[in-house]
Each structure stands twice: as C-alpha cells, then as structure tokens.
Amino acid sequence: MNIDDSKIKQNLQELIETKDFVQHISVDCAIFGFHEGILKILLLKYHDLDLWALPGGFVFNDEDLREAASRVLHERTHLSDIFLEQFHTFGRISRTENNVHRTLLKNKNIEVPDDHWIFQRFITVGYCSLIDFTLVNTFPDAFNESCAWFEVTNLPSMAFDHERIISTGLEYLRKNIDTQIVASNLLPEKFTMKELQTVYETVLGEKFRRNNFQRKILALNSLERLEKLFDGSANKAPYLYKFAEKK
Amino acid sequence: MNIDDSKIKQNLQELIETKDFVQHISVDCAIFGFHEGILKILLLKYHDLDLWALPGGFVFNDEDLREAASRVLHERTHLSDIFLEQFHTFGRISRTENNVHRTLLKNKNIEVPDDHWIFQRFITVGYCSLIDFTLVNTFPDAFNESCAWFEVTNLPSMAFDHERIISTGLEYLRKNIDTQIVASNLLPEKFTMKELQTVYETVLGEKFRRNNFQRKILALNSLERLEKLFDGSANKAPYLYKFAEKK
DNA sequence: GCAAAAGTGTTGTTTTTACACCCATGT
C-alpha cells in the first residue's frame, strides 16, 4: 500500500507548483460509512507524521465550490456521483496556525518559500456524506500515506481543527438522516426494513422497536414495497423495499 | 441622507487600496427585522446603480470569520453584540461574474487595474440575524448610498446571488426561530405572550391559536412569568414574561 | 410441529388541536 518516495515527492512538487487554486479556500469532506453496525469516518494519515486528517483539498479557479468537493472526494475514494452536502464553514485564524504542511514538506526535503500560498491562512468549507463502506477504494497520494476508517467515538490525533469539523458534521448528519440515507449508496437498490433500521440505529446511535420503526418509516410515504426476499432461512420472508421517486 | 461625492470617492479609494483582506472571501449578513407585523430584510443600494445588496464586506487577515461578520454588521447598522449565525457558504464561480464593482468604480472615475483583487472571484459566507427593527441606525458609506428595509416577499433587483442568499437565510431563520428570537433584541426585556406570538407569526408566516400557542411555548420551559401588565385597557391584564437563564 | 423472524393488531399514554368557559379590567 506504499508508493515510493520519489513518486510522492513528485506529486507534492506538482501540487506546490499549482497556480490555479483559489487562495485561502479549501474544502474538507466528512465521509461517514458503516460496517458491522458501527458508524465510521474516513481519515487519511499524513506522510511521516502521526496525524490524521479529513480528505480535503483546494478549489480550482474555474470550478464551483461544490464541484471542488466532489472532485476531492473522487480523488480520494474513487467514488463519483456522491451526494455531498455542505454543513458549515470554519474560519478561525488559528485553525491553520500550525506547521503541518511545513513539517510535511521539510520531511520530504522540498524547498518552499515562506510566503508560499500553502502556508497562508485557510478557510475551509465542510461537506459531508454517508456512503457505502465497501464501495470505497482508498489509496495513498502525495500528501497521505494511508487511509482508514475510524469509529467516530474513537478518533486518532487529528490535524488542524478536523476533530471539530467531524463533530459538527456528525451533528448535521444526524439531523438530516432521512435525506442522507435516501441519497447515500448505502443500501442496495432493494433492501429490507431490517437493513434500513440498522442504518438508522447506527447513525443515530439508538435502538428502535421493530414494529414501531416500520410504521414510522412507512408513514413517511417514501418507500415502495416490492416482492418478498427468500434467503433460505427458516422464517417468514421479509418484503423488499425501494425508495420511491420523489414527487 | 447623502454624503458628498468626494467623501465617497475617498472612502472607495481607501477600500480599494486596502491590502490586508483575505482574498476571495467575503461575508454577507441577512439581517431580518420586523415592523408592524411584517418581516423585513435590511438592504443597501449601490451608488448610482439600481441594484440592492446585503450588508457585506471583506475579512481581515487577522480576524476570525465570525468576527468579520460582526464587524461588517456593526459598520452598517451601528449595532454591536448581535447574535449572528452562519447559515451557508455560496461558492459558484458565476456568482461574482458580473460588473457590479467595475461599474461602480467607473461611475466614480476611480482607476483600478483589471487584476485588482476586488474583481476576482469571491466566495461568500452567509450570516443571519433577527433584530429589533427600530434599533438600527443605517447610514450610507463608500459603496452604498442608502439603506432600507424591504418585505422579504417583495425584493428589489438584487446584486450578485443575494436573492438566493436571502431565501436560504430565511429558511434557516425559520428552522431556528426559537434560538434566534431569544438571542434577538427583538422583544423588550419583559414582554407579553401576545407580543411573542406576533413575532412567531411574522417570522413563520402563519397564525396560531392564542391558547395553544401559550401552552406550547410554556412547555419549552424557557420563559419566566413575571408580574402583570396594566396598560389601562378594559380587560384582564396579561402577564409579563422574560427569557429564563439558560440551564 | 417447531423455532425464528416478519407482519399486523390492540391498547394505553402522551401530544396536539379545537372549542368552551371563566376571570380580571376600565368605562
């Protein structure tokens, strides 16, 4: 899972030399996924540093902010057509007053003048999404050596103000769970009520009663009941559902 | 209400020559107030243009984004200690692809090179607030010749994407009305239930039943009942309330 | 037939809504 050092250095060099980013602006993506009933978040680890960060990046002069978020997400996860929602913008001066980038570049022996744009103050716009854990194909790049999913309740040491960004993002996700789940590729096209319930329980961190949950969800009138699913188990076959087209 | 032309020109010149703004970033404030049961928004009119805009401005290198919003608001309304809440960031390229600033400067015969920062792309962070209509003391400045309150349902022609910013801000305000009203200086220290109800009805644009409204609000447990108000009218005196301290 | 899991029903409680009534107040 390692790419060789010269390649990293070359990528970093290219990034540093890029001149067509909008200065002072970045986007960060809080990508939530879940696996075995546990809500996790996708983080990247910086080269040679014991620091993790959200997948983020810069905005090109000729792209919309939203496009930038999509592109960055694609670069890191190889996922496209992901429903991303902006949740907050973080603009304290102190948030980039540290030496993360400086140390990183120094470690790779890359000479960058002190007044380079990457050392300037950055205001970052947070986007979040809930996606299917298994679809993500992470890989290292110029900045980051490894990617991993972490339980949201058990984060490693984070760069910048990313811990705060995550908690704000999670709060947003929970408030907007309905929209997010419909838009996520988290469930297959057809799914059972139990699967849907597990997603809700994982994201919200609480249990529901099977029957009341079903009633509540069906009352939203956003599901369409399909055929039954026979999976060979010795019990009544559950119905499959799909999300109904928006009206 | 007009300041003389040379003063305007001088102010504009100073703004243009300012070098310590964070580039590409601005803040815009959607300030809602109400008067005679009508929800209004504070807008500024550009000099010599038939275009209105939200009170907005730029962010200094050494100030937090939130501070910038407060400062800008203060500059325009002379209000301080106003509770401002960030609601969305607007980052389409096309949003500043127009000639508002260019035309404005040209009208005042101010020479500015084409590559000046003010003509660059701007990403703006929207803040909103609900305030007491009568406390605002608006006045013209370098950019704007006049200030006025407009009904949110009847806006004049707006600069940039400010119409969209207003509708997004209004949506946010309505969703968060409880917090906003407590924080606004909209009601006097002591107020009657009827006054509070009028504010809710104005902001949300719907009517409530007197008694049910009272129950609902009191159930929130955020009001403290005080003495009765005798205003000389021939009916039962209503209680006064104040917002209880947060627990 | 049986265990397992899904679907549906039922009952009690809480919350919301609509309506009614009574109370205080100045003329």
Added chain:
DNA sequence: ACATGGGTGTAAAAACAACACTTTTGC
C-alpha cells in the same frame, strides 16, 4: 353591568409507545 381580551379547562383527535398475537418459512 358589560364588553374586551387573557387565562385555564376539557374533550376529541392524532401521534406515539409498548406489548401481544398471528403468519410465513425451512428444517
């Protein structure tokens, strides 16, 4: 006393929660 507007009570309706029962499935 009475009109006016404010406080409180209450009954119907709706929403929600907890529990029970029935149905389907493969062995």
